[in-house]
Each structure stands twice: as structure tokens, then as C-alpha cells.
Amino acid sequence: MRELIFRYRVILCSVLLCLLSLHLISKGRSGSGGVLIVSRAITSVVNPINYSFSTIKNSLTSILDNYVLLLNIKETNQALLLRVDKLSKENNRLKEEEALHSRLKKLISFKENTPTKTITASVLSISSLQGSGGWTRVITLSKGKADTIEKNMPVMSPGGVLGRITDVSTHNSKGLMLIDPRSNIDVIIQRTRVRGIAEGNGTDITLKYVRDLEDVRIGDVIVTAGLSGVFPKGLKVGEVTQVQKGWDNFFKSIVVRPSADLERLEEALILTGISSEVAEQENAEKIQKNLTKKDLGN
Amino acid sequence: MKEFILFIPLTIIYWSFKSTVLPGFPLPDLSLVLVFYLATKRNTLGGVILAFVLGFIDDSFSSALLGTSSFALILVYLLVQVLMQKMHFTRAPIIAMGAFALTLFKGSVMWVLLYYSGISISYFYVFVPTAVTTALFTPALTSLIEVMQRVKLPRSGRENIR
Numbered sequence: 001m002r003e004l005i006f007r008y009r010v011i012l013c014s015v016l017l018c019l020l021s022l023h024l025i026s027k028g029r030s031g032s033g034g035v036l037i038v039s040r041a042i043t044s045v046v047n048p049i050n051y052s053f054s055t056i057k058n059s060l061t062s063i064l065d066n067y068v069l070l071l072n073i074k075e076t077n078q079a080l081l082l083r084v085d086k087l088s089k090e091n092n093r094l095k096e097e098e099a100l101h102s103r104l105k106k107l108i109s110f111k112e113n114t115p116t117k118t119i120t121a122s123v124l125s126i127s128s129l130q131g132s133g134g135w136t137r138v139i140t141l142s143k144g145k146a147d148t149i150e151k152n153m154p155v156m157s158p159g160g161v162l163g164r165i166t167d168v169s170t171h172n173s174k175g176l177m178l179i180d181p182r183s184n185i186d187v188i189i190q191r192t193r194v195r196g197i198a199e200g201n202g203t204d205i206t207l208k209y210v211r212d213l214e215d216v217r218i219g220d221v222i223v224t225a226g227l228s229g230v231f232p233k234g235l236k237v238g239e240v241t242q243v244q245k246g247w248d249n250f251f252k253s254i255v256v257r258p259s260a261d262l263e264r265l266e267e268a269l270i271l272t273g274i275s276s277e278v279a280e281q282e283n284a285e286k287i288q289k290n291l292t293k294k295d296l297g298n
Numbered sequence: 299m300k301e302f303i304l305f306i307p308l309t310i311i312y313w314s315f316k317s318t319v320l321p322g323f324p325l326p327d328l329s330l331v332l333v334f335y336l337a338t339k340r341n342t343l344g345g346v347i348l349a350f351v352l353g354f355i356d357d358s359f360s361s362a363l364l365g366t367s368s369f370a371l372i373l374v375y376l377l378v379q380v381l382m383q384k385m386h387f388t389r390a391p392i393i394a395m396g397a398f399a400l401t402l403f404k405g406s407v408m409w410v411l412l413y414y415s416g417i418s419i420s421y422f423y424v425f426v427p428t429a430v431t432t433a434l435f436t437p438a439l440t441s442l443i444e445v446m447q448r449v450k451l452p453r454s455g456r457e458n459i460r
Contacts (some may be wrong), residue, residue: 010379013343014372017350021372025364025411042358046314053318 009110012058032036103267114156116232118142118269124172126265137177137200139163141268144171152230154271160236160259161185161224162268173270178237178258179205182291186225187237189216198237198256205238214252216243222256232271304350305332309352313359324427325434327401329356333371335440336398337378338387349375363415370407374400390437397436401429 005012050198104120111118121141143149145168155162155175164176176183179200187198187207195211210216226233242255312328329352336345343392361366378387378400387393405425412419 009343010341010346011376014346014376018369018372021350021353021365021369024368025363025415028363028365028415042355046310046359049311049314050318053314057319152446 012066022241037038048267100266101161103158107267107269110156110158114269114271118156118271119147119149119272121147121149121173121268121270123268125178126262137163137180137202138166139175139177139265139268141165141173141175141270142171143270144169144173146170148272149173149270150272154231154235156235156269156271157260157265157267159261160238161231162262162265166269175268177262178260179203179282181187184233184236186227187222188225189214189240190221190223192216192220196222196254198222204241205256205258207240207256208251210254212245212250212251212252216240216254218243221259302332302336302344305336305348306351306355307318308332309355313355317359324431325350326432326439327373327404327428329353329367330374330401330404331397331436331439332443333373333375334378334387334397334436335452337375338382338440341379346372346375363412363417366408366411366415367404369411370404373407377403393440394433395436399431401425401432405429415424 013065058244107120111120121143124140124142127138127140139155139162141155145209145248149168150163151168155164155166161178163172163175163180163183166175166176177200179202180184181200181202183198183200186195188195189210190216194210194214194216196207198205199208200206201234207216207222207224218240222237222240224231224233224235224237236259238256238258240254241257244253246253309329309332316323316325332344332352333349336348349371350368353366353371354364356367356371357364378396381387381396385392387396402425403422405428409419409421409425
């Protein structure tokens with residue numbers, strides 16, 4: 001018997017193991033705990049190996065993704081940089097266009113509301129020199145005699161008065177800005193109708209010859225008086241920022257901040273002629289004043 | 299038989315590699331190749347036990363029902379023993395064809411067992427691609443195992459090297 005078993009040991013063992021396998025299958029189907037324990041034991045042995053392979057795989061994938069597959073990244077990067085550069089320039093150009101559009105819109109709006117003929121000129125430069133009287137401020141504009149620009153024409157910005165033309169060449173002109181110490185403009189305080197002279201001091205405007213008795217407050221708007229024949233009446237000059245008693249106890253010391261943004265000037269309007277309506281109005285006012293003076297004299 | 303014990307960790311590592319690095323890729327059925335090699339070399343009790351163990355490892359990794367691969371690989375071992383009486387697996391094309399046929403046979407046995415256990419799998423998509431890759435790699439793998447067996451130094455030789 002023993003010899004028989006030994007002779008067919010392979011067959012017998014195979015049959016036994018096949019039966020064991022079938023038993024495992026049937027246990028597995030029913031979800032038996034015994035099979036699960038064996039399976040868990042194998043899993044616990046295999047987990048560290050799986051972890052090692054996963055780590056290696058992840059490292060290789062990382063190398064592949066971050067290095068090998070990025071071999072052409074230099075060319076792509078250069079192409080993208082060029083594109084970014086191109087788009088950046090285009091973006092900058094569009095921003096400039098937008099800013100120009102915005103400024104021109106303001107200018108057109110101002111032009112429409114201004115009762116005089118105007119010419120739009122680009123601001124070529126704003127020169128400043130330190131003189132004995134403070135900082136001189138001269139603006140150079142892109143329009144000249146060829147564009148019917150003449151001396152003493154008012155220069156405006158959407159914010160208000162900038163100054164007046166002092167020197168005209170064929171295609172350019174120079175204007176004395178209202179903050180230049182040489183600039184004098186007849187003005188009135190809009191609220192109280194008190195007259196004065198707006199003189200530049202290099203950085204701001206000083207309102208002179210306003211009596212100490214007059215009512216002047218911070219924030220009062222100063223407009224052109226229209227008496228000098230240079231500026232039409234009612235153009236905004238600035239706002240009172242400081243009111244003090246004068247050193248002579250007779251006139252106030254008033255500082256006015258220009259309403260035009262003098263630091264960001266790119267375009268300006270030159271008032272080429274006072275319209276007939278305005279001229280008539282101004283003439284009528286002058287006649288009325290003369291009549292009043294005569295009446296007072298009598 | 300002791301030299302074949304190495305097949306167990308080898309199979310575990312291979313399955314681990316297969317399930318983590320190349321999951322879903324029809325890699326050769328290493329357990330079948332090893333059982334095929336064992337069966338062509340010797341008819342021993344150890345061969346049957348090793349077939350059972352390798353099958354058990356297969357089932358543990360493939361998440362199939364435990365016992366299906368064991369059962370199939372024991373049958374593969376016995377079938378090769380029977381076939382060895384009629385033919386010799388010495389030339390590469392015959393080894394490849396044999397591996398192909400045995401993989402399909404193993405697949406068929408597993409498919410039947412799983413089917414009667416209430417698990418339905420696609421025979422064509424699961425076993426045929428594996429059979430093709432197994433057939434392609436078996437001649438090379440068996441040659442490699444053979445070379446490894448030949449270059450293995452005797453114990454005394456190893457001691458001398460140390």
C-alpha cells in the first residue's frame with residue numbers, strides 16, 4: 001500500500017491539492033473567515049513590496065513628466081515668451097489708446113461746452129526753470145501760426161485754465177502757464193463775485209488784491225473775470241485752499257490750487273476766438289460798467 | 299527542488315510589479331511559465347506543490363477567488379507531464395505554441411470555475427492577450443531560467459569565493 005502511494009504520490013498530491021483548491025473556491029464564494037485570514041496574510045507580506053514599486057513608479061513618472069517630456073519646453077517657452085512680449089506690447093498700446101480716448105472724450109465734452117472756437121494741440125513739453133521769482137512754467141504746444149494760433153490766446157484743459165500763448169512759431173507755440181510767476185489773470189470768486197488777480201508762484205496760484213473784509217472761504221471756486229480781453233468770462237481757474245490775513249492788514253493772503261491737472265498734461269485746447277455771442281455779451285457788460293461809472297461820477 | 303523555491307519570491311515581486319507599475323497591461327503569465335518549465339524538467343511532488351503555491355499567489359494578487367489559479371496550474375502541470383510523453387518542448391516555436399495553448403487552457407479552467415462561482419469575465423479580453431504575450435516571452439524566459447540554473451555555483455564553490 002505504502003509503495004503504491006509512493007508510486008502515485010504526484011497524482012495523489014495533485015488530486016488532494018485540486019480538492020483543496022475547490023474547497024478554497026467554495027469557501028471564497030461564501031466569504032469564509034479562514035480564507036480571508038490567508039488572503040490578509042499574503043496581502044500584509046506583499047504590501048511593502050507594492051509600496052516600493054509604487055514609489056519607484058511615481059518617481060519614474062515624475063522624472064518622465066518633469067524632465068524627459070519637458071525636453072521641448074525650451075522652444076515652447078521661447079515661443080510663449082515671444083507671444084507674451086507681443087501681447088504685452090499690444091496691451092500697452094491698447095491702454096494708451098484707451099487713455100487717449102478718455103482724454104479726447106473729456107476734451108470734446110469741454111469743447112462742446114466752451115462758447116468759443118478751439119483748437120486741440122498736443123503738449124510737447126513743459127519746461128521749468130528756477131528764476132528769481134520762483135519756478136517758471138512754460139508749455140510747448142504742437143500748433144502754431146499755420147493753425148491760426150496767435151499770441152495771448154487762452155490755453156485750456158478740461159479741468160480749467162492752463163495759461164496763455166506767449167510765443168508763436170509756424171508749427172509750435174509756447175504758453176505761459178497760470179502758475180508761472182509772470183502770469184496774471186483777472187479773476188472773480190464765483191460765490192461772492194469778489195475780484196482779484198491770480199498770480200502764479202511756481203507751484204500754485206496766489207490770489208492778490210482781495211480786501212481783508214471780503215468773505216473768502218476755503219473751497220471757493222475762482223473763475224476768470226473776462227476783463228483783460230484774453231480770457232473769456234467764467235472759465236474755471238482753481239479752488240481756494242488757504243486763506244490768511246495779509247502782512248499789510250489790508251489784503252488777504254489767499255492760495256488757490258489750479259483746477260487743471262498740470263502734472264498730467266498731454267493735450268490742451270487753444271481758444272482761438274471768442275464767439276460773437278460771448279463778445280456781444282462782454283461788450284454789453286463793459287458798456288453797462290462804463291454807464292454805471294458815469295452815473296456814479298455824476 | 300530547493301532551487302525552485304526562488305520562484306515564489308520571484309512571482310510575488312513580479313505580481314507586485316504588474317499590479318502597481320503596469321496594471322491592466324497583458325504581461326506574460328509568469329506563474330504559468332514557471333510551472334511549464336518545472337513540468338518540462340521534472341516530475342516531482344515538489345513541482346505540484348509549487349504549482350499550487352504559485353497559483354495561490356496569483357489568486358491573492360488578481361483578486362480572483364482563491365483556488366482558481368491553483369486548481370488550473372495543477373492541471374497545467376499534469377497536462378504538461380502527459381504531453382511530455384508525446385513531445386519534447388525543446389525548440390522555441392514549440393515552447394511558444396505550448397505556452398500559448400497552456401495559457402488558454404488555464405484561462406478556460408479558470409473561466410469555468412469562476413463562471414460556476416457566479417463571476418463572469420470576458421475570456422477573449424482577459425486570457426487571449428495574456429496568452430499572446432506569454433507565448434512571445436516564454437522561450438526567452440525559460441532559456442533565462444535555464445542559464446541561471448547552469449551558472450549556479452556549488453555550495454563549496456560559493457564558500458571558496460567568500
